[in-house]
Amino acid sequence: MSAELHLSHLHKRFGGLVAVKDVSFSLARGEVVGLLGPNGSGKTTVMNMISGALPCDGGSVKVGTTDITKMKPHRVAKHGVARTFQLVRPLPTLTVGENVMLSLAFGKKRHWGREARDLAEEKLAFVGLEGRGDEQVGNLTYIDQKRMEMARALASEPDILLLDEWLAGLNPSELSIGIELVRHLQGQGITVLLVEHIMEAVRALCSRCIVMSAGEVIAEGPSAEVLARPAVIKAYLGDDHA
Template sequence: MSKPLEIMNLHKRFGGLVAVKDVSFKLQPGEVVGLLGPNGSGKTTVLNMISGALPCDGGTVRIGGTDITMMKPHKVAKHGVARTFQLVRPLPTLSVAENVQLSLAFGKKRHWGREARALAEEKLAFVGLEGRGDERVGNLTYIDQKRMEMARALASEPDLLLLDEWLAGLNPSELRIGIDLVQNLQGQGMTVLLVEHIMEAVRALCSRCIVMSAGEKIAEGPSAEVLQEPAVIKAYLGDDHA
């Protein structure tokens, strides 16, 4: 069973710039929720604070009731949080399976040797890369690199998966593959926080959305309703469209 996520009054400042200001929201176990907003609105900064990649300047982050606010990324991973990045970050000197096996050393449970290889192959098969563990990362197409990154995140056996524009840069057929994969996770009860600009994917995957603008939360609710709110339209398109 996945765990709930709760963030309360999250705050982050870079010098004189307030990147995130008093942002609060909750995710229930098994929800797939969109975190939306124009570029520079603070979405990735929120993911970075949840995952431990950035320290918070204020507020709290809880996963399953446990305060993970000031933990380092490897400690956060032990509490069941995994993420992908806007740009795929493979280790090119390692094989596809070895890239995935690295996560097995930092998840909720540690796996080594033959067990780790078997689990890596299991995750690769789940994302559509069955039998390709011995290939070099450089041989993979862009969508297959995205799949490998997903397998690597899933290898840590997370309760919460943070997807930071994981579907960006895909062509229409690849996008359908990506949406189907996230829907499979949804069917397994995975809790997912999805940063995304592709509205087709948001509508297909997210029953609920949280929208940010200039570091603040400006809307939250059912996706179909939130995407029609004047404040959201204004944030994306400007005053003339609100």
Template sequence: MTAGPLAPRAAPLANAGSPAVLRAQGLSKRFGGLLAVSNVSFDLFPSEILAIIGPNGAGKTTLLNLLSGVYRPSAGRLEIGGQDVTNLSMEKRCHLGLGRAFQIVRPFPEMTVLENVTVGALFGKPGTKLAEARERAYTLLERTGLAPHAEKSAHDLNLLQDKRLEVARALATNPTVLLLDEVMAGLRPGEATEAVELVRGVRESGVSVLFIEHIMPVVRDLADRVVVMDAGTVIAGGTYQEVVREPRVVEAYLGGEVTDATDD
């Protein structure tokens, strides 16, 4: 997919002088003889949008799985809000403020849109009452433009609405950090622009965002900083304008067709 022109992004709200809300230090993951992620380090700051880009097989999805707790690292350390979460489960990371929206959207099809988001609210904070969870869920449906579809079966949503539901369900867990795995995938240019505005709204609410994306206009217009991976390692980092001038980035990633690529 090729995205059309997007509105210029707002001035960064990130505060690099503040403590990192998420810190990866030397993260590595080995599957047998394959080193899928090797010594990856970066910080994510409050109210920052950070993009992770790279060619197929770069290790981006494996890295996201390390951050969210799907995999435990073979080496390295991960902190959320200054707390070591390296060996904590996905559930405990969620309770500490880490949310994730997946590329392949899998709502509970037998539930309504409101019920799907209510589940997220109940899961994110132990002890939450059902009435409180439903109230938070409906507020998030209003923020994500899904309130008119609250009582509709999740099975009946279109792709853009599915993406919005995935983000709303992740936000319902009350994260301080939201991981997004190619949420623009499959969207038409106009839909991608709407999704960009949705992510900006997430950041403006005080949530830091880390996202994987192949559509370079989206990365350009959305990210405060960009981390570039190739063959499991970080090869560049900085603003979009800085990384696209890096010779290693041009050779590894920007020299080919990237907007239609799929992740590893």
């Protein structure tokens, strides 16, 4: 199976700090892959380089055969890449539906008027918010804000979805809902790169994991095998647990 997303020798430096060093990996169409590592390991920086939010200091990012390395975020979105953020960032003066419709201007196709409203409602229904497009964002619970953010990402009609700790902060019942929603995405053929610290979710969703530490990839392979490696345990828990 050909790579849907391919990272080759990515580098990122902030002054004297090397945040990402020689990171390479690929994702096939429809895969859900975990990008793991302790805080400060470079995971979000990699996500930012893929999405165009940060320029790369070296290496390349390709979607299929298209090089998106130097593209701005709106151009990257046009090539089928969408993302969520660690913190939900709704526009509080807009309704739930209007928050979702904004993404329609930045996806692979542009939608306007009735078509845009219908598509926004379709995405809200997919994430479990059917019929709630006219509500104010401030009325949403935390899990529903997370759902709205997912709907907003899906409104750009992505082939590749970057989930940056999207499941963080959910209680056990909400976590089960979130896991099922990601499974539905995979069922639609969407490729998902999942940054996550909740190992229950990683084991449930990710057939494969990539683990980073201090800006470098230290392990890659089937999730159960990778999570049992001494180097991975050491990166998360320290020498006493390795």
